[in-house]
Amino acid sequence: MSNKKEQTREMILKTSYPLFAKDGFNKVTMKAVCEASGLSRGGLYSHFSSTKEIFEAILENLNEKDEMNFYKEMAEGMSAPAILDRALSLMEDEMAHSEDSLSLAMYEYAGNISKESMDKFNQIGEKKWTDLIEYGMKRNEFKKVDTVEIVNVIMYAYQGVRMWSRIVTMSPEVFASIIKHIRSALLKEE
């Protein structure tokens, strides 16, 4: 892909992200993406043929970036607590910005696709956290824990907060308490 084409593609993803975060998946139209990106209908369609394609490209980007960080850091031999801290601080920041959350959009999007595609997405998150916890235990930097249990607590407490923070008033103490819980479940001394 030429550099210019790639740049336009990235710009489309960047300008349509807030539309999905604000309105969910179903309400966003290609017309709205045209307006947000300043592209003509023809310009937009030369990159993406539907909001589904755009949304999938956004999810893929997010996933890849996050996954890459974990594996890159492990490959570099960074300590497990340091990788955990980086990931949890990102997580806390995301929880604090419910207006940027794609939870509702993902929920609606899931209604339009097969369960298998959502499973794939979920498994990437599961695998990433499982591998980090195994890495930390092998290096003797994390407590010996039930990996599956902690991975599920991390993933679903996070998703619960992301969803509910959009519909109830949630103080930063809630985010901090979830982060603290995960840290103390894994780290040997606090």
Place this chain on the structure above:
Amino acid sequence: MSNKKEQTREMILKTSYPLFAKDGFNKVTMKAVCEASGLSRGGLYSHFSSTKEIFEAILENLNEKDEMNFYKEMAEGMSAPAILDRALSLMEDEMAHSEDSLSLAMYEYAGNISKESMDKFNQIGEKKWTDLIEYGMKRNEFKKVDTVEIVNVIMYAYQGVRMWSRIVTMSPEVFASIIKHIRSALLKEE
């Protein structure tokens, strides 16, 4: 309220519950409730004037029933671990039946009302769990924990599972692992 009137009211709530669980809040119409309950339009409207009223009555019922159980058991001096086990087993059962979950409906409903009303709902859950944990610590049956932290983990891990189990394949091991985590966070010996 006469017994007959009360019975019809309960029947309306019972027959409309699965509609909200299946379709969310926005898609359910008074017409659909008429059909499900077998009532005429006039019959239904003599009890409820909108799906919002019906849904609120359902939420109130659920909340009251659950809250009542906690406080009744504490007032009777039941042991904290026994109350916890009863509550967690109910929770695990609910997680296993994502088709009965009102999560999507609550999410959509929240878009139609003030954040304060949802806050009230959330605070009932928070208070109930907080009181149980304090009760268990006072009786020396629970570990000394950070109550706010554990309450948040319980509430949001549960909500995360309730939401996500509708869009990804979730095995009973996931539910069991969340329950196990909560138990071992609170109980002194396993």
